[in-house]
Amino acid sequence: MTGRPPPIVVAHQVTKRFNSVRALNGVSLSIDPGMVQCIIGPSGSGKSTFLRCLNQIEKIDGGAILIDGELIGYRQVGNALRALSDAEIARQRLATGMVFQRFNLFHHMTALENIIEGPVTVLRRPRREAIAEAMDLLARVGLTDKRDSYPIEMSGGQQQRVAIARALAMRPRIMLFDEPTSALDPELVGEVLAVMRDLARSGMTMIVVTHELGFAREVAQDVVFMDRGEIVEQGPPSQVLLNPQHGRTREFISAVLT
Amino acid sequence: MTGQPAARPVSAELERLVGLSIVPRRHYGRWVAAAIILLLFAWVVKAFAEGQIAWKVVGQFLTAPAILNGLVNTVIMTACAMALGIVLGVLFAIMYMSPNPVLRGSALFYIWFFRGTPLLLQLLLWFNLALVFPRIGIPGLIEFRTIDVITPFVATLLGLGMNQGAYTAEVVRSGILSVEVGQTEAAKSIGMTRLTTLRRIILPQAMRVIIPPVGNEFISMVKLTSIASVIQYSEILRNAQTIYYANARVIELLIVAAIWYLAVVTLLQIGQFFLERYFSRGRGERRARHKASPGNGAGGQP
Numbered sequence: 267m268t269g270r271p272p273p274i275v276v277a278h279q280v281t282k283r284f285n286s287v288r289a290l291n292g293v294s295l296s297i298d299p300g301m302v303q304c305i306i307g308p309s310g311s312g313k314s315t316f317l318r319c320l321n322q323i324e325k326i327d328g329g330a331i332l333i334d335g336e337l338i339g340y341r342q343v344g345n346a347l348r349a350l351s352d353a354e355i356a357r358q359r360l361a362t363g364m365v366f367q368r369f370n371l372f373h374h375m376t377a378l379e380n381i382i383e384g385p386v387t388v389l390r391r392p393r394r395e396a397i398a399e400a401m402d403l404l405a406r407v408g409l410t411d412k413r414d415s416y417p418i419e420m421s422g423g424q425q426q427r428v429a430i431a432r433a434l435a436m437r438p439r440i441m442l443f444d445e446p447t448s449a450l451d452p453e454l455v456g457e458v459l460a461v462m463r464d465l466a467r468s469g470m471t472m473i474v475v476t477h478e479l480g481f482a483r484e485v486a487q488d489v490v491f492m493d494r495g496e497i498v499e500q501g502p503p504s505q506v507l508l509n510p511q512h513g514r515t516r517e518f519i520s521a522v523l524t
Numbered sequence: 525m526t527g528q529p530a531a532r533p534v535s536a537e538l539e540r541l542v543g544l545s546i547v548p549r550r551h552y553g554r555w556v557a558a559a560i561i562l563l564l565f566a567w568v569v570k571a572f573a574e575g576q577i578a579w580k581v582v583g584q585f586l587t588a589p590a591i592l593n594g595l596v597n598t599v600i601m602t603a604c605a606m607a608l609g610i611v612l613g614v615l616f617a618i619m620y621m622s623p624n625p626v627l628r629g630s631a632l633f634y635i636w637f638f639r640g641t642p643l644l645l646q647l648l649l650w651f652n653l654a655l656v657f658p659r660i661g662i663p664g665l666i667e668f669r670t671i672d673v674i675t676p677f678v679a680t681l682l683g684l685g686m687n688q689g690a691y692t693a694e695v696v697r698s699g700i701l702s703v704e705v706g707q708t709e710a711a712k713s714i715g716m717t718r719l720t721t722l723r724r725i726i727l728p729q730a731m732r733v734i735i736p737p738v739g740n741e742f743i744s745m746v747k748l749t750s751i752a753s754v755i756q757y758s759e760i761l762r763n764a765q766t767i768y769y770a771n772a773r774v775i776e777l778l779i780v781a782a783i784w785y786l787a788v789v790t791l792l793q794i795g796q797f798f799l800e801r802y803f804s805r806g807r808g809e810r811r812a813r814h815k816a817s818p819g820n821g822a823g824g825q826p
Contacts, residue, residue, distance in 0.1 A: 321713055322712075352718050359713060359714075359715045363714075364710075364713035366706060366710065368706055370704075370706035370709060370710035371710070372707065372710065372729075373729060373806045373807065374805060374806045375806065376806070383714065383724065388716055417806060418807065429710075433713070433714070436715060
């Protein structure tokens with residue numbers, strides 16, 4: 267044994283079906299704390315589904331996922347796995363923060379209200395304290411002057427930065443990013459990636475589903491290429507992105523770059 | 525541009541056109557229509573002023589104790605029946621969308637029955653409940669004579685409220701469906717339970733869709749309370765009738781009732797306006813106002 271800490275996320279032989287379509291077909295992946303893991307692949311490859319399984323927005327059909335050593339979604343009772351209650355699943359979700367492709371800010375709340383909603387309603391923290399922390403987070407994503415703006419009054423890039431702040435306000439151990447820049451106008455991608463880069467530098471464990479190969483090459487320690495519900499290739503970015511071993515990976519990367 | 529050189533020779537002509545004054549188009553048709561409507565209106569006003577209506581009697585009974593008492597009963601019944609209807613509506617809308625077939629089935633049955641039978645019939649059923657169950661209560665624990673429990677007030681409340689609930693359930697359901705799935709997913713991702721998500725995220729956004737039809741039904745309810753007169757609930761119309769049976773001032777008392785109905789409905793409409801504005805926050809309609817208002821922190825638009 268080396269002095270390496272135990273992995274913070276372990277997925278073992280995860281399968282997920284949507285009716286007859288196999289979205290995930292025995293996906294195994296383990297992620298160390300503080301690491302930035304990028305997942306790339308064509309649309310329909312199961313990469314977003316995998317991410318959504320990690321925070322139980324989707325339920326897995328087979329295999330197991332451990333987060334911080336804890337089995338998610340089920341509890342072992344004798345020889346059976348018993349599904350957890352709504353409240354227990356909600357508690358488990360606190361370990362992960364999620365950033366969505368379409369931002370999904372709460373439309374009826376201002377930027378500040380979006381950020382303090384979780385801390386105040388879910389964690390029952392004093393409002394004043396939550397606001398102070400939310401203002402720090404807004405400063406961190408460079409949107410202090412947007413505190414009272416509704417989502418509709420902000421650009422896509424601004425909304426996504428507020429969404430990142432909203433997820434961080436829950437103090438998650440792991441941040442999940444589901445194609446965070448895919449719905450943005452090209453000139454707004456940079457501001458979101460800058461916030462994510464900053465977050466990676468701070469030592470946050472991040473799992474990022476993305477098409478931004480430049481970001482992956484620069485920030486990720488490990489890149490996974492998925493296709494048809496399976497992990498095809500995995501390794502450091504210098505290998506997977508610059509010198510891919512598999513034909514399907516090569517095809518995908520050249521298609522994205524052109 | 526090819527147009528430039530061609531335009532040059534007519535520049536003197538253009539100069540002359542620019543100097544002319546502009547006369548708006550005359551809408552003769554609209555003027556005629558407006559004149560006809562004004563004439564008809566004047567004729568109706570004159571007819572009513574000269575007709576067999578004792579306006580003094582109208583004024584006299586407008587604030588008669590029996591009328592005001594009926595007005596209070598009408599308002600109380602409207603508020604109670606709508607409150608019951610909305611509570612039942614939300615409950616049954618959620619049951620309708622449950623994956624559990626029993627919950628879903630009972631919601632379907634409720635909506636089917638109470639939407640499918642006439643309100644008047646339902647009122648009479650509730651009022652005559654004693655014919656079916658002479659005594660009600662929890663057997664061996666507490667019991668009442670049905671006839672003591674089901675007063676005209678209770679029968680009307682149950683009849684109007686249960687009926688309203690069936691309609692409101694569908695309105696609430698459409699409101700909930702109008703909120704995107706992404707909102708639920710985001711709520712889950714910050715650790716909200718299903719109930720908290722519904723209360724904090726889904727319902728406040730559904731309200732934007734729910735309020736206009738419910739406002740409409742609120743106004744209907746004010747007037748629907750009048751049918752409770754058949755089971756002796758003393759709302760305003762019944763009290764007006766009681767008075768005109770005695771003094772034969774039929775039209776005068778009907779006008780008194782009409783004036784009060786219009787007054788209540790007008791107040792409700794004003795209330796609806798403010799509610800709609802509140803629940804459309806963050807949805808564009810309020811955007812202009814929000815930006816214009818001075819002193820809110822949103823100042824620095826880039």
